Amino acid sequence: MSAAARTASVPERRAARPEQVYQKLRDLIVRGQLAPGSRVVETDVAARLSVSRTPVRAALQRLQQEGFIVDSPALQQSRPTVAPLTKEDARELFHIVGEIEGLAARWAAGLPAAERGRLAEELAAVNDQFRRTADAKHPNHNRLWELDEKFHRCYVEAAAGPRLLGLHGAVKPQAERYERLYVSLLTREITTSVAEHGAIVRAIRAGNVDAAQFAVVTNWRNAAERLGHVIDNVGERGRW
Amino acid sequence: MSAAARTASVPERRAARPEQVYQKLRDLIVRGQLAPGSRVVETDVAARLSVSRTPVRAALQRLQQEGFIVDSPALQQSRPTVAPLTKEDARELFHIVGEIEGLAARWAAGLPAAERGRLAEELAAVNDQFRRTADAKHPNHNRLWELDEKFHRCYVEAAAGPRLLGLHGAVKPQAERYERLYVSLLTREITTSVAEHGAIVRAIRAGNVDAAQFAVVTNWRNAAERLGHVIDNVGERGRW
DNA sequence: CGATCGTTTTTTGTATACAATTGGGAGGGT
DNA sequence: ACCCTCCCAATTGTATACAAAAAACGATCG
Numbered sequence: 001m002s003a004a005a006r007t008a009s010v011p012e013r014r015a016a017r018p019e020q021v022y023q024k025l026r027d028l029i030v031r032g033q034l035a036p037g038s039r040v041v042e043t044d045v046a047a048r049l050s051v052s053r054t055p056v057r058a059a060l061q062r063l064q065q066e067g068f069i070v071d072s073p074a075l076q077q078s079r080p081t082v083a084p085l086t087k088e089d090a091r092e093l094f095h096i097v098g099e100i101e102g103l104a105a106r107w108a109a110g111l112p113a114a115e116r117g118r119l120a121e122e123l124a125a126v127n128d129q130f131r132r133t134a135d136a137k138h139p140n141h142n143r144l145w146e147l148d149e150k151f152h153r154c155y156v157e158a159a160a161g162p163r164l165l166g167l168h169g170a171v172k173p174q175a176e177r178y179e180r181l182y183v184s185l186l187t188r189e190i191t192t193s194v195a196e197h198g199a200i201v202r203a204i205r206a207g208n209v210d211a212a213q214f215a216v217v218t219n220w221r222n223a224a225e226r227l228g229h230v231i232d233n234v235g236e237r238g239r240w
Numbered sequence: 241m242s243a244a245a246r247t248a249s250v251p252e253r254r255a256a257r258p259e260q261v262y263q264k265l266r267d268l269i270v271r272g273q274l275a276p277g278s279r280v281v282e283t284d285v286a287a288r289l290s291v292s293r294t295p296v297r298a299a300l301q302r303l304q305q306e307g308f309i310v311d312s313p314a315l316q317q318s319r320p321t322v323a324p325l326t327k328e329d330a331r332e333l334f335h336i337v338g339e340i341e342g343l344a345a346r347w348a349a350g351l352p353a354a355e356r357g358r359l360a361e362e363l364a365a366v367n368d369q370f371r372r373t374a375d376a377k378h379p380n381h382n383r384l385w386e387l388d389e390k391f392h393r394c395y396v397e398a399a400a401g402p403r404l405l406g407l408h409g410a411v412k413p414q415a416e417r418y419e420r421l422y423v424s425l426l427t428r429e430i431t432t433s434v435a436e437h438g439a440i441v442r443a444i445r446a447g448n449v450d451a452a453q454f455a456v457v458t459n460w461r462n463a464a465e466r467l468g469h470v471i472d473n474v475g476e477r478g479r480w
Numbered sequence: 481c482g483a484t485c486g487t488t489t490t491t492t493g494t495a496t497a498c499a500a501t502t503g504g505g506a507g508g509g510t
Numbered sequence: 511a512c513c514c515t516c517c518c519a520a521t522t523g524t525a526t527a528c529a530a531a532a533a534a535c536g537a538t539c540g
Binding site: 015057058061062065066067078088089092093095096099100102103161162163164166167 | 255297298301302305306307318328329332333335336339340342343401402403404406407410
């Protein structure tokens with residue numbers, strides 16, 4: 001359903017509009033098309049998407065609570081701007097994602113043996129694809145990122161309850177902002193990631209809850225470390 | 241203009257109204273004065289607080305995203321109801337709080353030695369009060385809960401970044417809903433808590449990040465366990 | 481030339497009218 | 511009595527007019 005069709009008065013379940021605005025804006029932010037630090041003006045967004053300010057406000061409030069948008073600190077009144085990308089924020093964010101997915105992995109390793117087995121199979125398969133893609137001469141960054149994301153989403157969806165799922169859905173895409181900025185500089189480190197994924201799969205298969213959680217948390221701590229180094233070398237790309 | 245004439249008191253910074261509505265509703269939910277499962281109607285709330293639906297909507301959307309309010313699953317359309325209290329939800333929630341505060345404790349233990357020392361002193365003092373209050377003949381449940389809350393808030397505020405702080409502020413009060421329901425039945429277990437707090441203080445003072453995190457997570461895992469038993473014995477109080 | 485004050489413009493907060501969807505209830509049929 | 515249908519009332523989604531507050535601009539004065 002394209003934008004053109006939307007303006008052409010297609011009914012569309014009515015409660016879906018704020019969600020669409022949210023998705024659209026989030027996508028623009030995650031992909032960097034809305035630069036960090038840039039203002040987001042309700043009326044502009046509303047005009048561009050040909051809706052009123054009401055659904056736009058709903059979307060903006062959600063994005064703000066999740067952290068994609070912040071109130072510009074320099075200004076006094078609430079003036080929403082795209083959240084800047086900084087080294088400290090990256091550190092905090094990655095550690096939080098690590099804890100969220102770590103908890104999910106712990107629960108995954110605590111599932112009944114049958115489910116656990118099936119899940120481990122699936123994870124191994126994804127990680128295999130991941131390894132093969134990484135071994136190619138010119139690895140496709142996008143595809144690599146997608147496979148990594150799929151790997152983690154796998155056990156999260158299998159084991160997390162509604163609350164952890166919600167948290168994951170809100171927080172993880174923000175890590176994506178950093179990952180997308182620096183993927184090209186992180187590919188060298190990917191072989192490490194393949195090994196770390198292997199440890200996760202083994203722990204889940206064995207039903208070792210502590211090992212599963214630890215493996216996931218470690219994976220993210222290392223990712224934060226690697227990203228920190230890259231940012232040090234390149235400078236903070238997202239700073240206006 | 242009824243809003244301007246409302247309770248004709250302080251002008252009140254105008255951006256503060258949604259926040260006030262949010263606080264008011266959250267308080268009612270946490271204290272159980274809005275029963276789990278009961279409907280929350282925009283127009284009713286607006287009328288009771290003599291504001292328009294606009295700030296009420298903002299507050300409701302926030303409460304919904306945080307999990308205090310859910311869309312009644314039976315109904316098809318979005319119909320906000322106070323989130324029910326169930327054993328599974330309690331389990332998930334407590335484990336999540338454990339991870340959040342656990343991460344904060346890890347960072348607290350990683351602070352410079354000077355700050356760490358001061359923080360440890362403060363924590364020890366609070367835990368002392370906690371112990372003394374618990375040792376009284378007729379312990380004041382409310383005060384006990386407040387002291388426990390203060391203890392944890394202490395190191396969270398000292399070490400957490402803006403993101404973890406936000407998460408903590410949104411998630412922890414939901415655990416409070418369960419704690420308030422069952423405090424009277426959990427007092428026996430409080431001596432255990434005092435000991436667990438001691439372990440946290442020692443780990444932070446020593447700068448042992450792993451031990452600090454582990455102690456906090458364990459504290460919450462045990463709390464989840466204890467609460468689970470109580471719920472088994474008493475039945476789910478919050479189910480309508 | 482710079483600074484301070486007042487005016488205009490931009491942007492968000494609020495209230496409210498209206499639309500749309502849905503649950504419930506009245507009424508009739510079997 | 512039970513069920514089915516249709517209509518109404520209740521409630522939320524949307525658009526929009528208006529108010530308030532702040533930022534940007536400019537003019538006047540030192």
